[in-house]
Amino acid sequence: MSIVLDFNGKNLAKSKTMDLHYLPAKIDGDGEANVEQYFNNYTREATECGNGILTNSLRGYPLVGEQLKVPEQYRGLVLQETEKSINKSIDRQLRLTGVFEEFTYWNYDKVPSNGDAYRQALLMADVGQALTQHISEQDLEAEIARNKENTKEHA
Template sequence: MSITLDFSGKNLAKSKSVNLHYLPAKIDGDGEANVEEYFNNYTREATDLVPEGYRGLVIQETEKPINESSDRQLRLTGVFEEFTYWNYDKVPSNGDTYRQALLLADVADALSKPISEQDLEAEIARNKENTKESP
């Protein structure tokens, strides 16, 4: 199976900004819903930003695949810089799996930054000082 992403830099620049809501749930329906009944005072929400240097993309499958081994094509339908993140029973926090995944972008950025020779020498000097101070 191959997956083709159908968008380019031009499409990305022209894409409409969307108002996105992330619900960590499986919904077995497609249609009208009484929002006031289902999204009551038990639900919790927070607005999250896409990590700095990144852009959120909304992609949609053009056709439902016949089976799991079928080729798939996805197209860009919108972009977002922030989104509303919902939890059912608690205020969203950095302990949520989804937020932890977003934090990985910061970790990857920190791990991939180049280190100058000056930074390396300064760290070696700090380590030597700390070693001298330890009993």
């Protein structure tokens, strides 16, 4: 099975920016939702939990969240499957339905932190960039010299 992405650069530039929420729930539905009226209107800032922390609820369950930005040099895409197939050997086709540069990340009943698996996944973009960055010979020699100095100070 393969996945075919149905979009090009022109579609990407023209795509509408979406108000996106990452919820810790599975919702069996695939349609429009009046998020502005029935969800966003009830979102409040929870200053007692920290700066930028939000609170809301979903079907009576408390949610605590925050606005997160897509890492620099990346762009968030919303893809929708054109036809759901029961047969797993058939190719899947996804089409671009929108883009986003920030989204609201929600947890059930706990303040979001870097310990959350989803937040750790976002941090991996920075780790990957650091690991693939070129290191000059001069930078390497300077780091070795710093380590030798630190070793002497602690010995």
